[in-house]
Amino acid sequence: MIDNALLKKMLRExxxxxxxxxxxxxEIVKKKKEGELSVAFCFPDSYEIGMSNLGIKILYxxxxxxxxxxxxxxxxxxxxxxKQLRENNVPLFTLESKTPLAEFDVIAFSLQYELCYTNMLxxxxxxxxxxxxxxxxxxxxxVIAGGPSTYNPEPIADFxxxxxxxxxxxxxxxxxxxxxxxxxxxxxxxxxxxxAYLVEGMYVPSFYKTEYNPDGTISSVIASEGAPERVxxxxxxxxxxxxxxxxxxxxxxxxxxxxxxxxxxRGCIRGCRFCQAGIVYRPYREKTAEKLNCQxxxxxxxxxxxxxxxxxxxxxxxxxxxxLTDKLLEWTEDEKVSLSLPSxxxxxxxxxxxxxxxxxxxxxxxxxxxAGSQRLRDVINKNISEEEILNACDVAFEGxxxxxxxxxxxGLPTETNExxxxxxxxxxxxxxxxxxxxxxxxxxxxxxxVSVSCFVxxxxxxxxxxxxxxLEELVRKQKLLSTSIESKRISHxxxxxKVSKLEAVFSRGDRRLSPAIVEAHxxxxxxxxxxxxFDFDKWKDVFSxxxxxxLFYSDRDIPFDEVLPxxxxxxxxxxxxxxxxxxxxxxxxxxxxxxxxxxxxxxNSFGGERSCCP
Amino acid sequence: MLSIRVFFKKLGPLAYxxxxxxxxxxxxxxxxxxxxxxxTEGFNPHPKLVFTQPLSLFQESETExxxxxxxxxxxxxxxxxxxxxxxxxxLEITKVGAPVKKLSEIAFAEYVINIKSDGISADEVERLLxxxxxxxxxxxxxxxxxxxxxxxxxxxxxETEEGISISATLSNSSDSYLNPQYIVDYLNRFIKIESSGxxxxxxxxxxxxxxx
Numbered sequence: 001m002i003d004n005a006l007l008k009k010m011l012r013e014x015x016x017x018x019x020x021x022x023x024x025x026x027e028i029v030k031k032k033k034e035g036e037l038s039v040a041f042c043f044p045d046s047y048e049i050g051m052s053n054l055g056i057k058i059l060y061x062x063x064x065x066x067x068x069x070x071x072x073x074x075x076x077x078x079x080x081x082x083k084q085l086r087e088n089n090v091p092l093f094t095l096e097s098k099t100p101l102a103e104f105d106v107i108a109f110s111l112q113y114e115l116c117y118t119n120m121l122x123x124x125x126x127x128x129x130x131x132x133x134x135x136x137x138x139x140x141x142x143v144i145a146g147g148p149s150t151y152n153p154e155p156i157a158d159f160x161x162x163x164x165x166x167x168x169x170x171x172x173x174x175x176x177x178x179x180x181x182x183x184x185x186x187x188x189x190x191x192x193x194x195x196a197y198l199v200e201g202m203y204v205p206s207f208y209k210t211e212y213n214p215d216g217t218i219s220s221v222i223a224s225e226g227a228p229e230r231v232x233x234x235x236x237x238x239x240x241x242x243x244x245x246x247x248x249x250x251x252x253x254x255x256x257x258x259x260x261x262x263x264x265x266r267g268c269i270r271g272c273r274f275c276q277a278g279i280v281y282r283p284y285r286e287k288t289a290e291k292l293n294c295q296x297x298x299x300x301x302x303x304x305x306x307x308x309x310x311x312x313x314x315x316x317x318x319x320x321x322x323x324l325t326d327k328l329l330e331w332t333e334d335e336k337v338s339l340s341l342p343s344x345x346x347x348x349x350x351x352x353x354x355x356x357x358x359x360x361x362x363x364x365x366x367x368x369x370x371a372g373s374q375r376l377r378d379v380i381n382k383n384i385s386e387e388e389i390l391n392a393c394d395v396a397f398e399g400x401x402x403x404x405x406x407x408x409x410x411g412l413p414t415e416t417n418e419x420x421x422x423x424x425x426x427x428x429x430x431x432x433x434x435x436x437x438x439x440x441x442x443x444x445x446x447x448x449x450v451s452v453s454c455f456v457x458x459x460x461x462x463x464x465x466x467x468x469x470x471l472e473e474l475v476r477k478q479k480l481l482s483t484s485i486e487s488k489r490i491s492h493x494x495x496x497x498k499v500s501k502l503e504a505v506f507s508r509g510d511r512r513l514s515p516a517i518v519e520a521h522x523x524x525x526x527x528x529x530x531x532x533x534f535d536f537d538k539w540k541d542v543f544s545x546x547x548x549x550x551l552f553y554s555d556r557d558i559p560f561d562e563v564l565p566x567x568x569x570x571x572x573x574x575x576x577x578x579x580x581x582x583x584x585x586x587x588x589x590x591x592x593x594x595x596x597x598x599x600x601x602x603x604n605s606f607g608g609e610r611s612c613c614p
Numbered sequence: 615m616l617s618i619r620v621f622f623k624k625l626g627p628l629a630y631x632x633x634x635x636x637x638x639x640x641x642x643x644x645x646x647x648x649x650x651x652x653x654t655e656g657f658n659p660h661p662k663l664v665f666t667q668p669l670s671l672f673q674e675s676e677t678e679x680x681x682x683x684x685x686x687x688x689x690x691x692x693x694x695x696x697x698x699x700x701x702x703x704x705l706e707i708t709k710v711g712a713p714v715k716k717l718s719e720i721a722f723a724e725y726v727i728n729i730k731s732d733g734i735s736a737d738e739v740e741r742l743l744x745x746x747x748x749x750x751x752x753x754x755x756x757x758x759x760x761x762x763x764x765x766x767x768x769x770x771x772x773e774t775e776e777g778i779s780i781s782a783t784l785s786n787s788s789d790s791y792l793n794p795q796y797i798v799d800y801l802n803r804f805i806k807i808e809s810s811g812x813x814x815x816x817x818x819x820x821x822x823x824x825x826x
Binding site for chain 2: 008009011012017018020021022023024025250252253254300301302303304305306335336
C-alpha cells in the first residue's frame, strides 16, 4: 500500500486530486484472501475518460462477480501526478486498495484507440514492469489487453502475454479462473499460455511469428505451440442474459459521460464501409425492451443519475424502440429522469421520437451524413438521400431546434473536389430550408456546424485496403471546404489531420512498430490523443530514428491479395465479403442493410439471440 | 413541507473533492434515497439544497451542514435512515433534524491548522499572528492587500511533535469570511512550512454560542 502521508502530500500538488482517491459510491473493495487472483484493470487515459467507458463498467462488474477474483482500477495519471510519482519514487497504484500495480497477478489494459499506446507503456513504466513479454518472467504479473483497437493487435503484440479478441465479458472471467487455478497449482506461465488459447478469443502473440517479403510486406504468419492459425473473436450470444452493470460506480468528479448508459443492442445492420465498429460488433444482437426497462430502473435506483442515454451504434434501428421509450417514459418523468440519444440516422428520425427523447431545453441536434454528395454517400454505403437529410432537418425545425451539427469525413476513397464542395452546399440547403420552413420564427436564425474528421482506413472494414490521403492533400481539402462556405450561419470545425495520420499508421501497423512506441515513450510522449501533448514532428523523428516509413502503413493502397498484419485475427466477417464491398464502393453500388437483405458477411455463424441473421 | 438540517463530516478522501462535486454527490443520494425533495420553481427546476460556507479543496471538517425540504412530511429518523443508506461511505452523517437557528446566523468557525515545520516555536507564530496580517486577496478588481487580523476572533498556538498547531476562530459568514489558507500562506512568508492541514471543527453564531 502507498504511504498515506506521502499520498496526501502528492495530491496537494496536482490538478483534480479527485482522480486518484477512489472511494466513490459503489466502488468494489475486496479484502485480500487466500487463493485469490488479483487483477489491476488499467485504462490508458485520464480518469474522466475511463470512467465514461461502458466497457470498463461491464468488465469491472463481471470480473468482480467471482469471489476469488479481486479486480481494481487504475487510470493513466495526468502529467502533474506522473511528476509527483516519479519525484517521490512512488509506483503507480490502484484506486481501491492503493496497491502498486506490480503486486497484482494480472495487469489488464483496455485499449480503446491507437493513440493511447504511449500511455499504456507509460503506465507499465510507472509500475516498474518491463514492456516486452520477452523481458518478463514468472515474477512479473501477467500483462494482457483487449478492446476495440486490438482487432489489429500487431503493433502492440510484443508487449502482451495475451490479447483478448472480442467481447471480454464473455471470455475474461473464464481466462482469469483458468489462470487462478494454474497459478495455485504452480503451473508455469508458458504452460498456462498453452491452455489460454483454448479459451475463446484469446490470442497469445508470442506463439506467432511474422515473416516478411523483401519489399516489406508480410509473407506469412506462422503459429506454433499448437496455437490456432486464426484466432476467432468471442461474443456474447444473448445480451439479455449477459452481465450488465446495474450498480456502476458513481464518480465524485464529473466525467465525460456522467450518466446511465443503457446499451440497447450490439452490432449494426448498416454496413457503412469506413466503419470498424459496424463490422467487428457483428452479428447484430438486441436486448428486449422489457429487460432494458428493468435495467434502467435498477440503474436509476442504484446511482441517482437523472439522465439515461440510450447507447448503440444506430439507435433508431432498434426493433422495439417505440415500446422501449413508452415503457421508460411511464416512470422517468415522475422521477425527473431524462432520456437522451447519442446520434440519429436521418432516415428514421421522426417527430414523435424527438418529442420523447429530447428535452425542450436542448436546442441542438446532430446528424451524420458523412459525405456531402450523393455519389460519395453511395460509395461509403451510407444509404441516405439528400431528401432524407432535409426532411430530418424539417422535423428538427418543427421541434424548435435552431442549431444542427453535421458530421462529415474528408479524404474518403474516390473523393473529389466536387464531393468536398458538396458539403457546404448541403449545409446551405439546410439553411434555406430553415428560412422556408413554416416553423421558422421571425427574428430567429439557424446555426449549422459542419464538423469534419479525416478518414482513417481501419482493419476489418471494406476500406482497409485504401490508403489514406497524404497529409498535404487532407489539409488542402480542409482549406477547400473552409473557403467554399459562403454563409455566416455555417461554421466549420475539423480534426487535426496529423492526428489522423498517426492513427492510420497504427491502425494498419504490424509488429515492426513496437520499437517506435517504446522510443516515443522514451522521448516523453504521452497523451497523444490530447491536442496539448500531441507532437507530430517528434513522432516523425521517432519513425526515422527507428528506420520506419510511416507512410508505408498509412498512405499505401494495399492489393487485395496481400497478407494483412491482422489476417490471423478473425473478427467474424469474412474477407470475401469485405473485398466484395470494397469493389462495390469503387463502382458506387450500395448494399442494403442486414434486415432488408442478408449480404452474407459470415457473422451469422456466431448465432446470437434476437439477431437479424438468417 | 418539512425542513431538514443535516450535520455531516467532510474528512479523508472527501477533502479532495470540490464543493461542486459534493453538491452533486448529495443530489444523487437524494435520488437514491427516494426522498420527496422539494424542487425550485421555474424553467430548469432543481432540488433546493443549501450548504454552509464551502470549504476549499484539501480542507477537512468535523461539522458541515446541508439543508433541504421534503413534501409530504416524513419522520426525521426515516429521512436519516434513507440518507445514511444512500450517501457514499466516506460522507458520515452526525445529526439529522429540524433547523433551529437560520444558517445566516452562523458568524464564526473554529479551525485547527496543523503545520509541519522544523524548529519553529509557538511563541514565534503567536507573535506573527498578533500583529497586522497583510495578505494579498484576489478580488474582482484585481489583487488587493488586506489586513485579515480583524477577521481572527481568537487564536491559540501550541507546539506539537511535528511542528505547531493553531486553533483559531475565524469570521465565517457570507458578509465576512476568512479562508484559513490565508493564515498558512501568510506564515509561509516567514517560516518554512513543509506541509499543513486544515480542519474545521465548530460553527458559532454572533454571540459565540455553538450553532446547532
